[in-house]
Amino acid sequence: MLNKADAILEIPASELEMVLKEAVDFFNQTAALVEEAGVLRGRELARWIARASASLKATGSPTEKLMLVFAYLRQLLAKLRDALKSRPQEGGMVVQVVSKIQARALQIIEYLKVTIQEGPHRKEIALDSQQARILFSGAGGEPVSRKETIRAMKRAEVLWPALRCGHRPNDGRQTARLTARVDDLQDSPDFANCDLWQRSGRRIALNF
Numbered sequence: 001m002l003n004k005a006d007a008i009l010e011i012p013a014s015e016l017e018m019v020l021k022e023a024v025d026f027f028n029q030t031a032a033l034v035e036e037a038g039v040l041r042g043r044e045l046a047r048w049i050a051r052a053s054a055s056l057k058a059t060g061s062p063t064e065k066l067m068l069v070f071a072y073l074r075q076l077l078a079k080l081r082d083a084l085k086s087r088p089q090e091g092g093m094v095v096q097v098v099s100k101i102q103a104r105a106l107q108i109i110e111y112l113k114v115t116i117q118e119g120p121h122r123k124e125i126a127l128d129s130q131q132a133r134i135l136f137s138g139a140g141g142e143p144v145s146r147k148e149t150i151r152a153m154k155r156a157e158v159l160w161p162a163l164r165c166g167h168r169p170n171d172g173r174q175t176a177r178l179t180a181r182v183d184d185l186q187d188s189p190d191f192a193n194c195d196l197w198q199r200s201g202r203r204i205a206l207n208f
Contacts, residue, residue: 104152128177
């Protein structure tokens, strides 16, 4: 009779790789939240994730990689917990700010989806920061600064990777603009109840 301690579970490598990818995506969502909350920023976060990525790449076993991802994830959550404990008066403010960015990003995405539906022959779509600010004001919200508008646009790019956040061509002010090919936006996920913190490949993210 086979002892449970000696039991062997055979899992296809492709399925284990899928679990590992989901774990890494979850880590990157958490890293985005930590960055938005101001716990780790810029170069500090980039260096921290670079060390984690190097450690993962140096590990050959998929199982060990998975355990490492969860270990790094626990470290991120501990940093977030400690930061919120050290500034209890600001904790609610941090969550509120992050929630506003998320809500405005989702508002941009829903607007783009409706625009595409209303113009089925459109090849490309674009939305600049000036238009986004009008969109936010039109929804009955308070005036939104250019900086907050751009943060919402970048968050929309993260949530919907087919979007690209850049600058309007030939614009000396370098007005921020979201662009995309309509064909790339056809298979859009449903963001109605979304609370994801994904990272695109062009931004700081854990790699394995």
